[in-house]
Amino acid sequence: MTTTSEPFRQAAYDVVIVGGGHNGLVAAAYLARAGKSVLVLERLGHTGGAAVSTRPFAGVDARLSRYSYLVSLLPAKIVRDLGLDFEVLRRTVSSYTPVERGGRAGGLLVGGSDARTRESFARLTGSDREYENWRAFYATTGRLARKVFPTLTEPLPTRGELRARIDDEVAWRMLFEEPLGKAVERHFADDVVRGVVLTDGLIGTFADAHDVSLAQNRCFLYHVIGGGTGDWNVPVGGMGALTDALAGAARAAGAEILTGHEALRIDADATAAPAEVRFRTATGEGAVAGRTVLVNASPRALAELLGGAPAAPAEGAQLKVNMLLRRLPRLRDTSVDPREAFGGTFHIAEGYEQLARAYAEAATGELPSVPPSEIYCHSLTDPSILGPELVARGYQTLTLFGLHTPARLFEKDNQGARGVLLAGTLAQLDAHLAEPLTECLALDADGRPCIEAKTPLDLDRELRLPGGHIFHRDLSWPYAEEGAGGAGAAGRWGVQTAYPNVLLCGAGAVRGGGVSGVPGHNAAMAVLGR
Template sequence: MTTFGRDVYDDVIVGGGHNGLVAAAYLARAGRSVLVLERLGNTGGAAISSRPFVGVDARLSRYSYLVSLLPDKIVRDLELSFAVRRRTVSSYTPAERDGRPGGLLVGGGEERTRESFARLTGSDREYESWRAFYETTGRVARTVFPTLTEPLPTRAELRRRIDDEAAWRMLFEEPLGVAVERHFTDDLVRGVVLTDGLIGTFADAHDPSLAQNRCFLYHVIGGETGNWDVPVGGMGALTDALAAAAVKAGAEIVTGHEVLRIDTDGAAPAEVVFRTATGEGRVVGRTVLVNASPRALAELLGQTPAQDPATAPEGAQLKVNMLLRRLPRLRDTTVDPREAFGGTFHIAEGYTQLARAYAEAAAGELPSVPPSEIYCHSLADPTILGPELVEQGYQTLTLFGLHTPARLFGHDNQQAREVLLTATLAQLDAHLAEPLTDCLAFDADSRPCIEAKTPLDLERELRLPGGHIFHRDLSWPFADEGEEEGAGVGRWGVETAHRNVLLCGAGAVRGGGVSGVPGHNAAMAVLGR
């Protein structure tokens, strides 16, 4: 049994991912006694940097990649030594028109973007629609994003604050596909817009659940701009800074402690039962904050999670990390590969292609033309590579595949992973002037520097339920209908049926992504009592 600094803590935090560390830092800075129990041998959860390739000095953001939803408020409040860098290009989407390779480049200035739209579509109309569409989402972002670290508004309250009925209908009431088809005519442009609604979310453009709308909303409101930036030093730089801030404030953090059970009646201090390599132990917390999924929370409380497959969390992404000796040459010679890969490189993400991939996956088949997008973090932040690799021109590539739900990997995860990876890279190769494999680096054991993770891999390694990167489908950033006083989800969206147990993971209301928002809100719920 581990010996801690005290027998009873004000707050015990289950899980040392970024949200748990945010909560720990806020609570410890308020003078409370805080203990963080982490199952793994390191803190950070999915927001870590690691060297996945043997003998290669390249630190990749292995599971989570970019930063948009982390409020500056949290960075300032906790005095974090952490920074992000803006990518000079937002996105590049290769396309072949009239038998000639080309593409859509978004970024590098308004005129350059306008010219790229005109070359692709033959007029300025699509660009003007693009600008008007994102002016609308920008206005919504400037209203909604600040509310994420405030007490949870009601639906009616948020609607009043947005004060734009057309924007409200477009984002909150009609399926995203309606707005995409109303504003845009080009299939490629439609697909580029839709992708923000499909990150980690298995849904059709017209899904009546509006899961795609909720995902889209969180992807366009970050920082009040919707920009997705590269964390300097990799994602691990953020979680290392958070852990340091928590410890500096007085929190205790112990790794290798797997929490097995939380015993509580909701009123008296809770007993937290854990396991280490040497046996089981217990510690008492007046409040327990759980930085894990809602399903894991239910299990810790001795409840039986719902088993309905239709409502069970299910991830739907392929994650691929690569290290290249150099960036590949493109068939489209009008764009420099450093620009094309400097933003989000879209592959097979036309509107029709996305619809087909969804239909195939919904029917139980791996997409025949897998859609995905690629990021090259080392272009914006070469510090993640050792000096020798930088000098030799090495680059990292991170690929995020869409419409690959966990159900497709249950029969043979390894085989399905290999088939999907091969098909995905073939789609990329179709736009390259040379095979990607010709550019791959090799590790110290002479193996190519590429690794792929399916939803089942993420479930096994990180305990993400069903491999769902948000722990469950994203929520609206308000109290649902019938909860006009916030009673159903609590004042901060983190409360549970037990007054002294709070959910501070990505599955909280206003969770998902690397934001720290659930951790902040759980701490505010504690401090506000």
């Protein structure tokens, strides 16, 4: 979507939304369909925010989900309500973790069938015990997911109400009260199995397994409840297919979307009077009034727009790498087809002790000596993101997500630290390949390898994610905190700010984080519930 110079359709709108990312678009579509006049102001020249598909490699017809890449937390309710033409596909393999023991290359494959998964566990551990523990553990998280996920698009329950709804004291203690590391160590004995389980508590979150803040627990919770199953699915057409569908739904319902319009300030007060949003375009500055303003940006950006006290600092802790390959690399473990290994989540250096060591090194200001990461191949499940010629020639994409790399490690020399970390991460992958990954990389139109890496500082600069934090700040529990009452409909939906006519609808809202549309839905419900 390109910048438009159309004048505003009216002097004041029912709702002005700052930010055209996926949550802002969800809110715009719901509100416009309910008959509200809606204006969306987006700083960039396109909508979608972090949920976009782009062609990052010159002259190459490959549209990659450049920042966010898989879908789990998007409720089917939102897709149905808004009539979105959007589809996700399940991966046939959940994960593969290469392991070398006794001088032999092997691995743990989860997926394909129960029998095959059981056999893989038995080969790794020598018995069925770890597999049975795995089944029991994820049966517990599955029961919890089926009860918690529907609440994300309902008014916030209290802690006691959510506990009663879950009605499982073992699950409650395991995920809501004690550090995740205790449950992992209690259920599993094998270091590799422990690490595979723990990773869901660390993606986008810098924490130790035994962190008393339970930040890892909250991260784990959101990673296992999606859709009531915990499945992480592949968006057909890439992540941009979702945000393009949302923008289309919002505009079809009557919402006005202006790109190239950067919000500079929100003037609001403690009354319910309309707020004024001042903005800047390529040709000058202007202002528009909204009876309610929704901010689809981080709490840091909200504080800056309101001119109040700075928000609590946030810090991302990940490395995002996008690659295009001429073909998938061969594996040292010849018992598994690379198409299966890379079709799910390919875990690299993510043993339990390796994760603990990487966290300890990063906490002292050092890049992890053995960087942990995980990879998946979008194009194996959904080749539509590649041009027909690339598909015919067998090209594939790879998406890598590195853990335990907080923004502080890049502050002195972002470019240098990025290069060192990328080289170390690829070296860990190469240790499990029968050929170097670099030999498989495609070349762009200028003869450069098709690989790009993004640090937390890169994400802060490009997307204004605070400290590169992909969730805008540490994830919240999906219930109302003490003292959150008294904020009316906004408080009931977890989107309130200090101003009654300004609501937060981005990932930093309660029950925010990830590509879910939940904060956008909930902000819209708060507006409609007034």
